[in-house]
Amino acid sequence: MNKTKPFLLKLLFPFLLLFVSIGLTGCWSAHEVNDLAIVNVMGIDQTKTGQLKVTTVIVKPPELFSESPIGSGNPNRSPFLIQTITGKSMFDVMEKLSNALSGKIYLGHLNIVVFGKEAAKHKMGNSLDFLKREHDFRPNIKLLVSRTTAEEIVKQRPILNSTIGLEIQDLVKSSRFSTSSMVSDIMKFSEKLEGDIEDAYTGSVNTVSNNDDSHSNEQTLSTQGQVQPRNRIEEQSNENPKSDAHALRLQGTAVFNDGHLQGFLDQDETEGLLLLKGKLHSGSVILDCGPNDNGAVGLKMMHSQSSYSPHLSQGTPTMDVNINVKADIGDYTCAEKTINTGRMNELNHQFENVLEHQVNEVLAIAQKQWQTDIFGFGKTFYQKYPDEWKALAPHWKQGLLKQMDVHVDISANIERYGLSKEAVKANESR
Template identity: 25%
Template structure:
């Protein structure tokens, strides 16, 4: 009898407890419907005047986006977004003015790209990036770019293949032919002890107007790297030097290298399969040195020479040629950045910091003086794994195929 009473009391207690937990459940008073938000795809920040910046946002047009999805992606180059702008003394002030122009709540959670105008980049961007780190909705994984000219014009462009400029910028970053820097990584660069940073440069090229639609199509393309000292842009690197920079930073994901083969009277092209770069620091007699050790595996994708790739000596000669070409690209990048820019965007300081912790504590305050004098050694090792299904060049008589 007592057992049954105890069970009844326990059940009653549990039911009362469950009932009371309902009071702690979140309500729907702060709900936000999809129809009430304006989704921001990309952001552009430009210098406006001495006291103000201009904030531009690319916003989805829901009706056209829905139509594009129903039609299987929609026609390339059709407008599925629009750009709205506002000025302010700070990013927060500009955002507030921008919200006044938009009937829906600006939602930043889907933003995939942030573009900074060149003029603003030269004046400093740290305080403007601080806005994104404090905005709860903002994604710190979105890609950051510096553009030639106005960021507003670039995010307003009508791409050839994608439905919006934000999609094109995201694809360019993922393709990894240039630097791929997120907002989170940029903030880490600014917070580093050396203060060096680098961002991909992007530019737009207008093409002929669409027949019948009379709209300018625009091609967006990466155009090198913007180099920062502190939070100010101090110069740019062209595409060739950028490739060398990627080799040093171990961020190269694809590379096609063509070399002249005097012995075979022609050219041979190799394609990188994989690559690994290791920075080996050392301090000898108070001289700071670093070795750039790069191991590369290649395939031969074209043999436009009379070189016989079946011959081991020919293969080794070809590997040396590719090693020389890679070393040349890396040297070009190191010399320009180390001697002209004089800012460490190679992350040499991290290698020294890990290995020589004690020495680094006293050296970090004068790293700007040490970095230009760091001695560089190069160790490039290329292995060709696959010379191709046909080791003999096509359309060349066997009698003319040469071995070394």
């Protein structure tokens, strides 16, 4: 008996020490999920006095998923807490925000960051600095630029999703006809913004009000097809539709030049940009059937590929761009012509012309007018002629880019039309 007791103590002592130390440190970095203030979207604007105005949407999970929607106390309570705070810097804003909240600000599930037009022009770098330093912030969050203010976008109520962040995320991810791959995440965006070789670009988002939806002149056929059902649902769900009910729309590209917002590209120009970069994996083109045919050929772009070949002769840079595009036939309503090899060549040629027009359009704006290198031309020169690039670099934005000749060679291929060689039409003989 006498021998066993000290032995047991000896055995238990380290465990005791261990347990005491665990108990003393406590759950050091633990924060329970119900103590978090989950920030869903963040909108960054600039005030007229040059300060940052940050609008954050914080989810109130219990209100979002109230178990009995009929009985539970206050059905009209908004499931979101929207806080708008102005401050000198992002850090300042976050400090003020944390004073206004009872939970810990949690940025790990921030879905989308929206920059207002003014903020994108002047405060881009400053704001990104905070986001890059903040450790529970995910670097793959999508970054968007609003055509007006970010606040306006962020304050929208979600229609199809539970939160506005998810709504925009899905808008970016899955809208079928929109050219969504120009939306950058924070990581890639700031890489380009900080580097001196490429210029940054990202998607732009704006709101379209129900009332002036029909007046909106920028839309192509395809985007309208996407947006209209969205509006209809909203009308049904809102018992008393307000006049300022808006729908979000991903539209075009925000183009940056030397870290500041330069301007916006519209849908067609964006497609041209993506063609140039070989990133166009969806999108549509409508071709005419001919001079006296009312029908149309709808083409669904499936895949595109591009390659840059830079050349340097006596200090003058030129650029050859080869683009390969594959497309399927979406619909075919030409009354007269059936599909055969000759007709396919004809269509391919027509298709190439349309695409070439799109590419030239975007080159005219971004390269010639704005002198911004969102295409990554400079990078290819740097990679192929690293030594000569040192001499080129200072002049690149001062005219060299603008004067550079870009030869675009497009080969389009419409594939897989299968056995449906004629347009479907009603049999009128019966």
